[in-house]
Amino acid sequence: MSLAMNAVEIRNVTKTFGKVTAVDGLSLDVPQGSVYGFIGPNGSGKTTTLRMMMNIYYPDSGSIQVFGEQLHGACTDRIGYMPEERGLYKRMKVRDVLRFYGELKNGKDVRKEVDRWLERLDLTDWASRKVETLSKGMAQKVQFIATVVARPELVILDEPFTGLDPVNTDALREAVLDLQAAGATVIFSTHDMNVAEKMCDFIFMIFKGGKVLDGTLAAIQDQYGSDTIRIRAEDGSAALQGLAGVEKISDFGQVQELRVAPDRDPQEILSAIMARTRVRSFELAKPSLHDIFVRIAGPEAREVNDA
């Protein structure tokens, strides 16, 4: 297997549910050994795409290849999948449920691996307790272990960090990066743009079933250029209203982000602001992933909601 091989190749895939087109003509390559982030508004087709990779849903048209093979069910043994909503047998003990999922995958004895992961994610004391006694965060960690315990080559995580406290988020993030270091390919969907920016080698955004972004963070940001002024002004956003050449103001409290209109000079805008208030810091930056996301999905999503 060459290093350049793609773990996943999606070609022109469409999936409809009744009259709703969930995924529309999607093509995507996920390089082996990468961490690939899926972002997109709710209902945009992320989960449907992930489920098709798992062979849970079959595409209406197009093809999906995982590790160079057309999906026919069998190769799912090389994939670990953690769905968005946790699915654990509540009345089983933690260790038993993990063994069940592990053995279901590859049929090998996974006892040592289960114990190793339980220790790593600080769950050893809960190994003999029933799943129903776990907190939500703990159950999420158990679900993560169930996904990776059979040492899959491709790990698909549907919103793995949702609902976790910062300590557990860090623990899971480190675990994901260790999987990558060990050679696994990781695909995860998230609504946390900071996580996507920091962790992912590649980011893919799906909107209304179609691909709208795909590439490294830098490449995506390059598409938009350095059109963002990040500023700390003494009078906050009140002093920034009505400035010529500013398309949008995003107020984060201590920091404000201004989107500069094309062909306008950011220095002119800075001068105009300094005439109104004292400026503590000023930075000309590329737009954040959050901003790019909102630019793509924001106004249209509102229109849909208003309709």
Place this chain on the structure above:
Amino acid sequence: MRKVLRIAKREYLATVRTKGFILGLVLAPVLFAGSALAMLLFRNQVDTRDKVIAVIDRSGLVAEAVIAAAESRNSAVVYDTLTGEKIRAPYVIELVPPEDVDPDRQRLELSNRVRRGELHAFVEIGAGALHPREEEAAARIGYYSKSSAVDDLRSWIERPINGQLRRLRLAEAGVDPAAAEDMFDWVGAAPMGLVSVDPETGAIVEAKRSTELEAILAPLVMPMLMFLMIMLGAVPLLNAVMEEKSQRIAEVVLGSVKPFEFMSGKVLGGVGVSLTAATVYVVGGVFAVRHMGWADYIPYQVLPWFFAYTLLAIIMLGATYAAFGSVCNDPSEAQSLMLPGMLPVMIPMFVLVPVLREPTSAFATGLSFVPFFTPMLMLIRQTVQDSIPVWQPWLGIAGMILFAAFCVWGGGRVFRVAILTQGTPPKFGNIVRWALRG
């Protein structure tokens, strides 16, 4: 297959390790034995207070005979001859002179006495009872009590009345009643099994006397046991699959196995649960029945059929229930599908008695070839000794195998579509469409 077996193992252990299953396994025979014991214990717990029966004898011919019969009975059966304990109620006959002017008023007064508990019943013997063919209305004998249709006393009192009337008729015909006592003797037909040849000695084996226990109990116990097995092994799959769907467990499992493997594993687990329980009950039952000295009543020849039917019934119904479970999103939807789901199990229970009484009728034969009904109805027909042609159970089994294959195939198709379809309420149209079109 490894994955199917792993799912089956989890399903099996998840069920047989529960306290409910173990308790049920123990409690069902305990309850069964307990109710039988209670029937035995309470059989002698009868009301031994006097039962006073008023007799209005408009014929003037039989009252004395009834009194004599009551006295004779009282001296024979009221007291236990060994212990002297009073074990039955004495019958006390109270003669009431007929009121000819207003007989309705008399009947009302006597009825009120029955209502007040002073009388158990009253009997009115028509004036023309001796010759009912001459005037039927005048010959009428009325028995009035609170529950006259099921009152044992009604059938008792018919005997001395009719005995006396027959004696009087003989006397009228010039026959000396004393010389004609055996004219009233009744010789019943003993229920016998069929004569057969001993395969070892070649000798003709005398027919065994057939009893109600053999005729009714064994053919009833086997389908009851089958019903219990279906309730233990197949019916729980509906809720189990619904829970796996609603708790999103199915989505995780389907990351490792195909929907058909998932469903097959669950059904196989159900088969394991049923066969475990069936083995415990059959082995325990055979042991208990032999211990009680009723070994002759055990239909050994039917036991292999019982296990074969159980196996196929659980596959057939289990796949159906798993498919039903996969279309449900919550317990209330599962509950609403449970009733139609239970029909294939309940219908054989409704027709149990007619099939038992006429196992070779067209009705019983036809129904027993309906695959859903075959396990229980064919089993009843086979348990009623020597009653059905040998080819019929084999044809029944063949039909079940075909239909079980169809259920697994169709159920698998429904399961595959429905298990991840959230929010669509279960409709029969959808189930049929998914089963046929996938």
